[in-house]
Each structure stands twice: as structure tokens, then as C-alpha cells.
Amino acid sequence: MAKDNRQRLGRAEARDKLLRAAARVFLEKGRGATVEDIAAEAEYSASALYKHFSNKDDLFRCLWHRVFTEMIEVFTNEPPMDLPFVGRLKWTLYSIAEFAENDRDLFLAAMANSPIAESPMTLDEEFLEKHHQMRDAFNQLMSRGIEEGVLRDYDPATLAMAMGGSLQALTGHWALEGPFPLKPHMDDLIELFMNGAAKKPED
Structure with missing residues (x-):
């Protein structure tokens, strides 16, 4: 059979x-x-x-490429409607949450087999190309926030690293300590990103 x-x-x-x-x-x-x-x-x-x-390592590497390609699609796809920056950012992070939760085994195994920790000299061109695609898409999203006047006039790459690092930390925590609903935590990330973590002085 x-x-x-x-x-x-x-x-x-x-x-x-x-x-x-x-x-x-x-x-x-x-x-x-x-x-x-x-x-x-x-x-x-x-x-x-x-x-x-060709072998087990090839299979695990393809596993990472498969998930990374879907992640890039999340960042490069257009929302079903025109959204301002915060709505677009939320739509993107929610899409990542849905992908991770709906394909948890694939997502976790790919994270564990990421070649990102390898020496840059050993990374293949396909991985670097995909990394650059995701980086550029995230930078463009941050540029949109600057243009709309809702983000401070930082280098978009700096803003992308700040948001991306927080997102990576959250998904890593979810991988180790989860599963738990990701979307509420995505909302917290957006609030911290937009408003900052420092306590404002009392009036």
C-alpha cells in the first residue's frame, strides 16, 4: 500500500x-x-x-530553506487591504504567529537547524540571498513607518534590527517554553516598539 x-x-x-x-x-x-x-x-x-x-544534513538544511522561504513570503506579501504602518506591522507579525502555530513541528525543527550560526564564509548563496530578501523587506516596512511620521527618523536598518531581535527572542522563548498563544505577545512587542520600555516621568 x-x-x-x-x-x-x-x-x-x-x-x-x-x-x-x-x-x-x-x-x-x-x-x-x-x-x-x-x-x-x-x-x-x-x-x-x-x-x-543526498543525506541527513542535506534534508535538515532543506528543512530550514523551506521555512525561511515561507517567512520571506510573509514579509514580502501585501496585506489584503492598504494598511498604515502599525496595522501592516501587526498583520505581518500575526502572519508569522499563524505560520509558527499551524506548522509548529516544521517551524521548530527549522529553527534548530538554522545555518545562521555558521561562519558567513560557509553560508551558501541561496541562504544569503534569502536573508537579504527578508532584511530588505523588513527595512522597507520600517521606511514606511518613518515616511508616515509614526517612527523616529532612525536608519531603517536599525529599527528593523530592534524589532527583528525582539521577534527572534519571542519565537525562541516560544520554542523552548511553549506552546502558548503568540499573538498577544506580538501585541506586546508592537506596543513596546512603538512606545518604548522606559517609564515616562510623572507630570
Whole structure:
């Protein structure tokens, strides 16, 4: 039966099934997971897995690329309606929350296998290109806030790093301590970003 199922799957569907199986196995066994473990979880043979991925490291790296590509789409897609800066920022962060919560295994396994900690000299061109796409999209969002007069006239890249660092810290906390609803925490991030954390002197 499994063989017939594999025959009906196209290449993209088969890769998706294997990536999702890899995510589940990784979250259960960590880097001790084997190709055989992943293939069995996907109801494939190891030889069938090797038709799509060269080895376990290639599979985990593709897992990260898959999630990172979807993250870029969140940042580059246009909202269904024209929104001012704060509404657009909220729409973007909520979209990330929905993606993380709806595809938690994939999201967490990808975060754990991110090549971001590697030396910049070892990062492949595809990863760097995707990183630049996300960076540029976030910078453009911050530029919009400056143009609307709701953000101070900082370098957009500085603002993007401030918001992006907070977002990364939140998703990391969610990965380690969650799951918990992300959207309320996204609201808190936006409030802190827009109003600052310092207590205002009393009048």
C-alpha cells in the first residue's frame, strides 16, 4: 500500500512529506535521528529518501530553506487591504504567529537547524540571498513607518534590527517554553516598539 501511495506523489509532494517527517523525528530524537528513522516516519524506504536528498544534513538544511522561504513570503506579501504602518506591522507579525502555530513541528525543527550560526564564509548563496530578501523587506516596512511620521527618523536598518531581535527572542522563548498563544505577545512587542520600555516621568 505504501508503495502505491509513493507512486501517486509528485516530486514536490514527496519532498514535503519527507521534510515533515524529518521535522517530527528531529524533535523527538534530535541530531541522533537517522535517515532510516526519517524514512520510516514518512513510510518510505531509505533508498527512496535518497532520491530526494543526498543525506541527513542535506534534508535538515532543506528543512530550514523551506521555512525561511515561507517567512520571506510573509514579509514580502501585501496585506489584503492598504494598511498604515502599525496595522501592516501587526498583520505581518500575526502572519508569522499563524505560520509558527499551524506548522509548529516544521517551524521548530527549522529553527534548530538554522545555518545562521555558521561562519558567513560557509553560508551558501541561496541562504544569503534569502536573508537579504527578508532584511530588505523588513527595512522597507520600517521606511514606511518613518515616511508616515509614526517612527523616529532612525536608519531603517536599525529599527528593523530592534524589532527583528525582539521577534527572534519571542519565537525562541516560544520554542523552548511553549506552546502558548503568540499573538498577544506580538501585541506586546508592537506596543513596546512603538512606545518604548522606559517609564515616562510623572507630570
